Amino acid sequence: MNSSPAVNHISECFIKPSYTTEELKKPFYLSPWDIAMSSIQYIQKGLLFNKPPAADHNQEEFIKTFLDKLKHSLSLALVHFYPLSGRLVTQKSEDPHSYIFFIDCNNSPGAKFIYATLDMKVFDILSPVDVPVIVKSFFDLDRLANHDGHTNSLLSIQVTELIDGIFIGCSMNHCVVDGTSYSHFLNTWSEIFQLQAQGQEQEISVSISRPPIHNRWFPDGYCRILNLPFKHHDEFISRYESPELRERIFHFSAESIAKLKANANAEFNTNKISSFQSLLALVWKAITRARHLPHDQMTNCKLAINNRSRLNPPLPRDYFGNSINVVMAIAPAGELLENSLGWAAWKLHLAVTNHTDKMVREWLQAWLQTPTIYQIAQLADPYGMIVGSSPRFNMYGNEFGMGKAVAIRSGYANKLDGNLMAYPGYEGGGSIDLEICLSPDIMRAIESDEEFMNAVSVSNPLL
Numbered sequence: 001m002n003s004s005p006a007v008n009h010i011s012e013c014f015i016k017p018s019y020t021t022e023e024l025k026k027p028f029y030l031s032p033w034d035i036a037m038s039s040i041q042y043i044q045k046g047l048l049f050n051k052p053p054a055a056d057h058n059q060e061e062f063i064k065t066f067l068d069k070l071k072h073s074l075s076l077a078l079v080h081f082y083p084l085s086g087r088l089v090t091q092k093s094e095d096p097h098s099y100i101f102f103i104d105c106n107n108s109p110g111a112k113f114i115y116a117t118l119d120m121k122v123f124d125i126l127s128p129v130d131v132p133v134i135v136k137s138f139f140d141l142d143r144l145a146n147h148d149g150h151t152n153s154l155l156s157i158q159v160t161e162l163i164d165g166i167f168i169g170c171s172m173n174h175c176v177v178d179g180t181s182y183s184h185f186l187n188t189w190s191e192i193f194q195l196q197a198q199g200q201e202q203e204i205s206v207s208i209s210r211p212p213i214h215n216r217w218f219p220d221g222y223c224r225i226l227n228l229p230f231k232h233h234d235e236f237i238s239r240y241e242s243p244e245l246r247e248r249i250f251h252f253s254a255e256s257i258a259k260l261k262a263n264a265n266a267e268f269n270t271n272k273i274s275s276f277q278s279l280l281a282l283v284w285k286a287i288t289r290a291r292h293l294p295h296d297q298m299t300n301c302k303l304a305i306n307n308r309s310r311l312n313p314p315l316p317r318d319y320f321g322n323s324i325n326v327v328m329a330i331a332p333a334g335e336l337l338e339n340s341l342g343w344a345a346w347k348l349h350l351a352v353t354n355h356t357d358k359m360v361r362e363w364l365q366a367w368l369q370t371p372t373i374y375q376i377a378q379l380a381d382p383y384g385m386i387v388g389s390s391p392r393f394n395m396y397g398n399e400f401g402m403g404k405a406v407a408i409r410s411g412y413a414n415k416l417d418g419n420l421m422a423y424p425g426y427e428g429g430g431s432i433d434l435e436i437c438l439s440p441d442i443m444r445a446i447e448s449d450e451e452f453m454n455a456v457s458v459s460n461p462l463l
Helices: 059-080 122-126 135-138 146-152 181-197 254-267 274-293 333-338 341-353 357-368 442-448 448-455
Strands: 008-015 043-050 085-092 098-104 112-115 155-162 165-174 246-252 298-306 324-332 384-389 405-409 419-424 432-438
Touching: 008 059, 043 085, 043 122, 059 155, 059 181, 085 146, 122 135, 122 165, 122 405, 135 405, 165 181, 181 298, 246 324, 246 442, 254 274, 254 341, 254 448, 274 298, 274 333, 274 341, 274 384, 274 419, 274 432, 274 448, 298 333, 298 357, 324 333, 324 341, 324 357, 324 442, 405 419, 405 432, 432 442, 442 448
Parallel strands: 112 155, 298 384, 384 419
Antiparallel strands: 008 112, 043 165, 043 405, 085 098, 155 165, 246 432, 298 324, 419 432
16 A cells, blocks of 8 residues: 655754844843733744746756755845744743743754655645645644744744645744734745845845834833743643644635625625625635524634734834734624625624724733733634634745745644635735635535635636
């Protein structure tokens, strides 16, 4: 009996910033938004590329040169994104009580870099209905909590060479970045790679188009060094194993989403419902219908939401770190299914628009009074769904000298029953891919849901 192909790790090393700055020598203290992520798992996202034509002439030389360029550009990127080169440190004492988190960039081996191979083709990854299990092996730091960044790298890059493709998997500690900062780092690393290929290395050693802003934000009157009410990390760290799930990418064209948006706004007699809110309303209704819940069972749709633009004054777009909260729309299952798409979308619209400067500051004030740490198991809800990532992130702008990627995929981390990740569609123009994780029976049910599947477009335009 033939065994399935496995990812073979060939080499690994650590990458430090290409030169030292004064900032690298100082402790880098974390904000409430950062510390709250300690028990969540690393962010794991990656890009699948076809090998460029140049690789056909000499595969061995291509991969050696490519890896050298990736490592060098990464070392330059880490000069600007230096917290990712560090390790977490906890300083604590009993009398007086003290428990303080920070990142030490000065005493760390750096970011991890792995080269691996797999005897499969790009088609083998893209063609199955469900995301193949092997994709989880494209990422390092599997199942680790962010707190494990005390003894593991805060950033790990795994480059997996397929027969005719390359997958670049990026595992990044969620105590250091949210999705916006994750995307910012990838965009900058790709920018440096491209400029390096054009012979502009001297220029990029001092200048990039969007420098990250590292000053962690705190409400006025609060110390930037947070003394936490803990004695040991066992008090707030839990381990999470995902249940049996099917994971599938559903593609929605710009035309399909525009139709959903037009219908939702017409049904609720408004023009304020967004394209994304309309699409999520469709999914919320479909999953609720598939679960066959009692009429009065409360359901919910949770969304991770960026706080930067909601604060007054707003944080800069390039604020580096976490600045997210979770908002939630709720409705009894019966009412959700009896009412229109527009009715459900309006619930989501209100959840987003009501998340104001006042709400953000109230959450921070409450956290500073009583620090709490998110637990993955507490986010799991058999009656709800939770949405992460964003179709606004410029994932397909990261080319690394190989042209446009053919797909975005994610790892094992933070997968729940009812978990959605939203990515831009391959063809752009407002198209969206939803990575949906559901128990097998519920996935089968939504695959037979006429209203939902009528909105789904060709699963992958490249096939």
